[in-house]
Amino acid sequence: MFEKIKKNTELMWEYRELLWNLAHREISQRYKQSVLGYAWVIINPLIQMIVVSFVFSTILRIPSLGVPYIIFLSVALLPWNLFVSSLSSSAGVLVNNSSLITKIYFPREILVYATIIAKIVDFLYSCIVLVMFLIIYKISIHSSIMWVPLIFLIQMIFTIGLSLIAATFNLFYRDIQYVLNLILMLWMYLTPVMYPVEILPEKYRFVFSLNPMSVIVNAYRQVILGGGPPNLQSLSIALVMSLAIFVVGFYFFKRMEGKFADYV
């Protein structure tokens, strides 16, 4: 197994220029089209957050662990948006590039990776919103923020694994992406993005630890706003689950890869 993944890593290194060029294509195609360009990646989440925080904080009065609700929300919502956009655009990426897939050989997972890289770039821009709020509300940051890269890595492993699966399924059945969008919407409500886990009685909270996204979202909150290390036990479970999903997704993708050109 390690042999295969090692081989694939070498292959990716060989194709790094293609990976970068495809990611660059994804990024620039969006920003060249509209006058507002880069501003959209900031305006979109900003408006989304204002609306959500009006509904959940002002009307429903959801508690937010002693920080302004909008900050409580954005720490979780921005990574969640990255997860959703990566997954839903990966689902369509093979079909959208069918003209390449049927003509030229290259490792197909590059298309999925390039999409995700483009979404990470969007994510980084959208984080400006969070930084802005942190400054406005004068929230101080602790050294525990050093955990963020690790949490992000786990999120990426999980995202890539699921994206590979979604991309493959959608190639065979074109409407999987609509089913996926529905699932993602439900998934968001099952993940403590807009509310704290504490809203649920203690004895039911274990269900959150079965959902890697909820562990990840909680960990971000803990290290950015809570000022302490994340819950390492649930984070390890999330890591193991993410790795498992990645391995399954990767093998599934590679197994079906030879058939892509015949079905797309």
Added chain:
Amino acid sequence: MNTIIAFENVSKTYNLQKQKTFKEFLPALVTRKETKTKLVALSQINFELEKGSSLAIMGRNGSGKSTILKLVAGVTKPNDGRVTVNGRVAPLIELGAGFHPELTGRENVYLNGSILGIKRKQMDKLYKGIVEFAELSDFMDEPIKHYSSGMYMRLAFAVAVAETPDILLVDEILAVGDTKFQQKCLARIKDFKKFGSTIIMVSHSFEQMRQNCQQGLVLTEGKKVFLGEINKALGAYQKLLD
């Protein structure tokens, strides 16, 4: 001898899905309707090509011509038999497959180059030649959505033929573009032959096939009808059409 492409008993069957969507697939599964149809694209094909040779593949639509090109390009695998390809394949199939309208000509050249496996450094060297060949030096910083279809075609062809490939696949693309540019393309293909490239061509034009290929392979419904000298092959194909 220097065998560069070998097909040994190659068969290819497509399992075509009847249901393209999950919504259609689920009811079909429950009611036990057929979900797949089999389509034999190639059966028991044998041939070998030596380095520097050129082959024209002819046959009616759906006779398996494009499937052979796909197998050589490595985008699909045979169900049975073995395909051996030794060398870099440059597919001249559907030009500009990787082009993106929002990017400039220059960006598209680099993007398409990397899809074809040309490294950036190598591309820096080839770039000038590509622009010259495409005759587009004034337009390289324009997004290619502003290009005319002829300009688009020229740029795509120029990228595809920028580097001498071991194997060149040509799929009816020479039907587009003005006559002058067509001549230029054919001349470039002739140059490749001089440098030792192997060429596989799919075309409906007898004239092009006669001019560019030494050998011909005639297919009907995925089976080999004739393989041999080009004029005899064209004769066999003519008989098939009549």
